[in-house]
Amino acid sequence: MSLLLPVIALVFTAGLAIAALLFLRRGAPDGSYIKDSDRASGIFGVLATGFAFVLGFIIFLAFSSYDASRAGAEVEALKVAQMFQAAQFMGDEPSAELGGELICYGRYVVGQEWPAMEDDTLEDNLNPWGLEMFRTLQTVQPEGAVEETAYAKWIDLSSEREEARQDRIHGAEGVIPVTLWVLLLLGALMVLTYMMFFADSGERAIVQAMQIGTVVVLMGATMILIQRLNDPFGEGPGGLEPTAMERTLGLLEVQLADEVDTGPLPCAENGELVEG
Numbered sequence: 001m002s003l004l005l006p007v008i009a010l011v012f013t014a015g016l017a018i019a020a021l022l023f024l025r026r027g028a029p030d031g032s033y034i035k036d037s038d039r040a041s042g043i044f045g046v047l048a049t050g051f052a053f054v055l056g057f058i059i060f061l062a063f064s065s066y067d068a069s070r071a072g073a074e075v076e077a078l079k080v081a082q083m084f085q086a087a088q089f090m091g092d093e094p095s096a097e098l099g100g101e102l103i104c105y106g107r108y109v110v111g112q113e114w115p116a117m118e119d120d121t122l123e124d125n126l127n128p129w130g131l132e133m134f135r136t137l138q139t140v141q142p143e144g145a146v147e148e149t150a151y152a153k154w155i156d157l158s159s160e161r162e163e164a165r166q167d168r169i170h171g172a173e174g175v176i177p178v179t180l181w182v183l184l185l186l187g188a189l190m191v192l193t194y195m196m197f198f199a200d201s202g203e204r205a206i207v208q209a210m211q212i213g214t215v216v217v218l219m220g221a222t223m224i225l226i227q228r229l230n231d232p233f234g235e236g237p238g239g240l241e242p243t244a245m246e247r248t249l250g251l252l253e254v255q256l257a258d259e260v261d262t263g264p265l266p267c268a269e270n271g272e273l274v275e276g
Contacts, residue, residue: 003224003236003237006220006224006227007224009220010216010217010220010221010224013216013220014213014216014217014220017192017212017213017216018209018212018213018216020196021195021196021199021208021209021211021212022205022208022209024196024199025199025200025201025203025205025208026201027201028199028200028201029201030200030201030202031200031202032197032198032199032200033197033198033199034197034198040197040198043194044194044195047190047191047194048191050187051187051188051190051191054180054183054184054187055184055187055222058176058180058184058226059222059225059226059229061175061176061180062175062176062226062229062230063229064175065170065171065174065175065229065230065232066171066229066230066232066240068167068170068171069167069168069169069170069171069172069232069233069240070232070240071167072164072165072166072167072168072169072170072171073164073168073240073242073244073245074244075160075164075167076109076161076164076165076168076244076245077106077244077245077247077248078244078248079157079158079160079161079164080102080105080106080161080245080248080252081248081251081252082157083098083102083154083157083158083161084098084099084102084103084252086150086153086154086157087099087102087150087154088150089146089147089149089150090140090142090147090150090151090154091140091143091147094136094137094139094140097136098133098136098137098154099252100264100265100266101129101132101133101136101266102129102133102252103249103252103253103265103267104129104132104265104266104267104271104273105127105129105130105133105271106245106248106249106252106271107249107267107268107269107270107271108127108128108129108267108270108271108272109127109242109245109271110242110245110246110249110270110271111269111270111271111272112270112271112272113125113127113169114233114241114242117169117172117233118233118234118235118239120172120173120231122169122172127165128273129267129271130162132266133158134158137151137154137155171232171233172232172233174230174231175230176226176230184223184226188219188223191215191219192212192215192216195211195212195215198211
């Protein structure tokens, strides 16, 4: 999600709120519509505190999901590198085949899954190279203690990789339900409506504009932050990128190219299967 549209909407909303307050100020009595300012301030404090509590809860919920997706992506990339290392102890043929499929797995994450998460079209689609690695592993017959240990380690790392992948893609679905968004918007509307009753013809217009403008900008900026955290793979500042997996692919494809022979890779640069 680009920040340009939300920022434009925020500026427009702030301007609309300022215009509404200044319009009400023209017919407001000196000292505002409220006679008992102490009681009104107390009620406003309760209203603002309740709104802040809901806001804090939603920010915590969204940030937890965002951080889980970030950590999941990093752990998944780490497990791919560790699985590649474990595969080198399974014999020449299995190590080459599994190593190539791991590189294809990483390419598919970067070239196929990441764009799908940005567009919110990933749904429940699986990485096909996970299944290909499982099929290849079924053909492996470990011989000796070293290969048996590597085989068992591969299985453990594969499970950890799948768990990390689930953490990564969980955030792409968004964790804030519609009911919480409705509650958040309703709370913001109540706060702004209540502030309109503080329109005061005896106060300077610039002061009144600053009062309502700062509140609207703060609440709007917070909602933009929540949406950013709730959509961690969206475009724009703060969006998660496949940096960890790209770094792992660089390690496997470049730095180990002279030391480990993976043979011809069965996939294209974007991770799609190459026929034949």
